[in-house]
Amino acid sequence: MPKSPERCQEIREETRSKILHDAMLYFAKNGFAGTKISDLSKSIGIGQGTLYLYFKSKEDLFHEIYSMIDYGEETQKLKLLAALPLSAKQKIHKLSKFLIDRLEKEESFAAMIALNAQATLEKNDFTYEDTSYQSDWYQYTAKIIEQGQKEKSVVTGSPMKLADYYWGVVYLYSLKKLFTARYETITVHDLERILLRD
Amino acid sequence: MPKSPERCQEIREETRSKILHDAMLYFAKNGFAGTKISDLSKSIGIGQGTLYLYFKSKEDLFHEIYSMIDYGEETQKLKLLAALPLSAKQKIHKLSKFLIDRLEKEESFAAMIALNAQATLEKNDFTYEDTSYQSDWYQYTAKIIEQGQKEKSVVTGSPMKLADYYWGVVYLYSLKKLFTARYETITVHDLERILLRD
Amino acid sequence: MPKSPERCQEIREETRSKILHDAMLYFAKNGFAGTKISDLSKSIGIGQGTLYLYFKSKEDLFHEIYSMIDYGEETQKLKLLAALPLSAKQKIHKLSKFLIDRLEKEESFAAMIALNAQATLEKNDFTYEDTSYQSDWYQYTAKIIEQGQKEKSVVTGSPMKLADYYWGVVYLYSLKKLFTARYETITVHDLERILLRD
Amino acid sequence: MPKSPERCQEIREETRSKILHDAMLYFAKNGFAGTKISDLSKSIGIGQGTLYLYFKSKEDLFHEIYSMIDYGEETQKLKLLAALPLSAKQKIHKLSKFLIDRLEKEESFAAMIALNAQATLEKNDFTYEDTSYQSDWYQYTAKIIEQGQKEKSVVTGSPMKLADYYWGVVYLYSLKKLFTARYETITVHDLERILLRD
DNA sequence: CATGAATGAGTATTCATTCAT
DNA sequence: TATGAATGAATACTCATTCAT
Numbered sequence: 001m002p003k004s005p006e007r008c009q010e011i012r013e014e015t016r017s018k019i020l021h022d023a024m025l026y027f028a029k030n031g032f033a034g035t036k037i038s039d040l041s042k043s044i045g046i047g048q049g050t051l052y053l054y055f056k057s058k059e060d061l062f063h064e065i066y067s068m069i070d071y072g073e074e075t076q077k078l079k080l081l082a083a084l085p086l087s088a089k090q091k092i093h094k095l096s097k098f099l100i101d102r103l104e105k106e107e108s109f110a111a112m113i114a115l116n117a118q119a120t121l122e123k124n125d126f127t128y129e130d131t132s133y134q135s136d137w138y139q140y141t142a143k144i145i146e147q148g149q150k151e152k153s154v155v156t157g158s159p160m161k162l163a164d165y166y167w168g169v170v171y172l173y174s175l176k177k178l179f180t181a182r183y184e185t186i187t188v189h190d191l192e193r194i195l196l197r198d
Numbered sequence: 199m200p201k202s203p204e205r206c207q208e209i210r211e212e213t214r215s216k217i218l219h220d221a222m223l224y225f226a227k228n229g230f231a232g233t234k235i236s237d238l239s240k241s242i243g244i245g246q247g248t249l250y251l252y253f254k255s256k257e258d259l260f261h262e263i264y265s266m267i268d269y270g271e272e273t274q275k276l277k278l279l280a281a282l283p284l285s286a287k288q289k290i291h292k293l294s295k296f297l298i299d300r301l302e303k304e305e306s307f308a309a310m311i312a313l314n315a316q317a318t319l320e321k322n323d324f325t326y327e328d329t330s331y332q333s334d335w336y337q338y339t340a341k342i343i344e345q346g347q348k349e350k351s352v353v354t355g356s357p358m359k360l361a362d363y364y365w366g367v368v369y370l371y372s373l374k375k376l377f378t379a380r381y382e383t384i385t386v387h388d389l390e391r392i393l394l395r396d
Numbered sequence: 397m398p399k400s401p402e403r404c405q406e407i408r409e410e411t412r413s414k415i416l417h418d419a420m421l422y423f424a425k426n427g428f429a430g431t432k433i434s435d436l437s438k439s440i441g442i443g444q445g446t447l448y449l450y451f452k453s454k455e456d457l458f459h460e461i462y463s464m465i466d467y468g469e470e471t472q473k474l475k476l477l478a479a480l481p482l483s484a485k486q487k488i489h490k491l492s493k494f495l496i497d498r499l500e501k502e503e504s505f506a507a508m509i510a511l512n513a514q515a516t517l518e519k520n521d522f523t524y525e526d527t528s529y530q531s532d533w534y535q536y537t538a539k540i541i542e543q544g545q546k547e548k549s550v551v552t553g554s555p556m557k558l559a560d561y562y563w564g565v566v567y568l569y570s571l572k573k574l575f576t577a578r579y580e581t582i583t584v585h586d587l588e589r590i591l592l593r594d
Numbered sequence: 595m596p597k598s599p600e601r602c603q604e605i606r607e608e609t610r611s612k613i614l615h616d617a618m619l620y621f622a623k624n625g626f627a628g629t630k631i632s633d634l635s636k637s638i639g640i641g642q643g644t645l646y647l648y649f650k651s652k653e654d655l656f657h658e659i660y661s662m663i664d665y666g667e668e669t670q671k672l673k674l675l676a677a678l679p680l681s682a683k684q685k686i687h688k689l690s691k692f693l694i695d696r697l698e699k700e701e702s703f704a705a706m707i708a709l710n711a712q713a714t715l716e717k718n719d720f721t722y723e724d725t726s727y728q729s730d731w732y733q734y735t736a737k738i739i740e741q742g743q744k745e746k747s748v749v750t751g752s753p754m755k756l757a758d759y760y761w762g763v764v765y766l767y768s769l770k771k772l773f774t775a776r777y778e779t780i781t782v783h784d785l786e787r788i789l790l791r792d
Numbered sequence: 793c794a795t796g797a798a799t800g801a802g803t804a805t806t807c808a809t810t811c812a813t
Numbered sequence: 814t815a816t817g818a819a820t821g822a823a824t825a826c827t828c829a830t831t832c833a834t
Contacts, residue, residue, distance in 0.1 A: 630827090630828065630829085631828070631829055631830080632828070632829090642829090642830085643830085643831080643832080645830095646829090646830065646831080651829075651830080652829065652830090
């Protein structure tokens, strides 16, 4: 009995999604070079050949994971937050709370942050045009910081450097989430304190 | 006429040291899986075979680098600092200044911190008994933090968690040093502020 | 659609057997050190990588060949022969005829004899516990010789030494079979004459 | 103080001889492919580089060993023996006694026989024009055998095949001498019995 | 002359990718 | 479509040869 074409399509989508999701975690933990297709496919629970029905190559899969990471949505949220008629302190609190919450709950969010930061750090052979997204995050964060500095609620210093530091700590705790079995996460207070005066 | 045995020994020591030093940087930047022996030896400036005169295998070299990292010396310094008759604030300042200075000047110090932290995070197949050293760092840092909390100069919170956070930021800037061409380093003030109340 | 697990298993067994068989001949002719994996796999008619799906290493393959050699069956036959209610002369004739016939027909029998004798001679790093099998052959042959000496049909001398000499000649002609294109084999008469009085 | 040129030459000759002698044993035991220059030079007790002051290459050394083997002298003896006014039985006895005695005493004689036979068997890439020497041995042995067959003291059969068998057994016991720590050698009687009627 | 450290061509082994089923 | 056995290019490792001392 042939599956209906729609159901077929649906199954393909599900498998593709599963691969992307599981592979993102795997790559985040092991890096590109440290990931063997044989191990990866075993960890996903599919045959090695199956991967190649969905992705042209290991590199292609890696790229797809980047484009899959929904920077757009996150960036949008951050942009909106920056534009909201709130005090910088409130914005920083909201952002920090949002980040801590998602890190806490979603391992894949941690993986996304980690992969993203690694891409920025490592400047691999591959060029990720999309790393511009991260600098968007920086941009909007820096904007909030500037606002906060005017409002005297944020510490002094180059806004970009502070933003970089703030996101660095987020990256740090993404790594902890990914690699440490039972990790004590940073609190919202700790995170916002990076930017806020006491 | 044979080379004198002493001179021979000397040459061997020099070459071995050079390999360990250069390979540490290379591994820190590229990871174990991402490091090809052909590239590594080229980067060191020796033949591929030469590596195998000094180390049994790629894995062996990697291990040796860990045991080479001079935890002992650094740990000793930190222990002494913790025991000094100074205020916690002063100790934290001294430690932060020391770390920032060395990170600034020595790439190999950054590599050592990065490899060490990665070992702690990754819990690879390899077992690094010496990671206990890092927890020594934590231990002594936590001790200083406790002192500071009594003196009301340090923020509240679990001393171990704060120590972990402090060293996490040091790791973060080690990565930046290693991977970013011209990076804006964190200042001593930024680093000590993690622990100190404003 | 996946291959049926049974069919898969079957294919694996076939390939494994083919490798063992062909590699036995190759090793017997070229020795361990003289065998390159590239040449061996070409001679078997498989890719180099395929070998490593079945055997951990070149050395492992070599070992497996030893354990594969069906000493058991041959030893059993010899044991039965020794126990048969026949004159020693008849037994020696039967044994000699059997050996000459198989040497004549099966190159792999010659390879087995040759590898076995080489293992006994060479006492490599590898330890072949199974070389005890050969001494079983010696044992049973010596038993037949003793019987023959009582029956006055066999020449005088230490039975073990005579057995060793007898099997030495069998080894010699195994080598000739393996290495000489058109070799004049020894006759059954020549072989039995080693032990029998004229 | 410079050594006198004569003394210098002398030393060179001595070293060269030592290398040839020790290497012959080493090659006989391990084969060409199984012999590593590093191991060989260690076993000789010289530096690796020193070998290359005396021989162009591993292959060259191997060749030199062949040409060094004093076939000429041995062949000459055998030729003389064949021509002597003695019965074939006496000649075979003398030859067998000579061979057993030298095998017993000189490991290097065993090595020479073994290398020579291996060259004949293996037909390596290298061409040993000098293997003709072995066929000289065969030739003269066959001549004695023919004489003996006329005298009715030698068993019937193709003289060349019998010669081949006779030398095969000599090869066999050369191997035993080389590889077996304490081996029971064949007796002169056993050896001559291959050819002689009882 | 002698040495052994250094080299890179050659060999063993791994792993991304293909393909028969 | 899914599988895992098969492949060979890429990578780790060895060893004959060279060379500075």
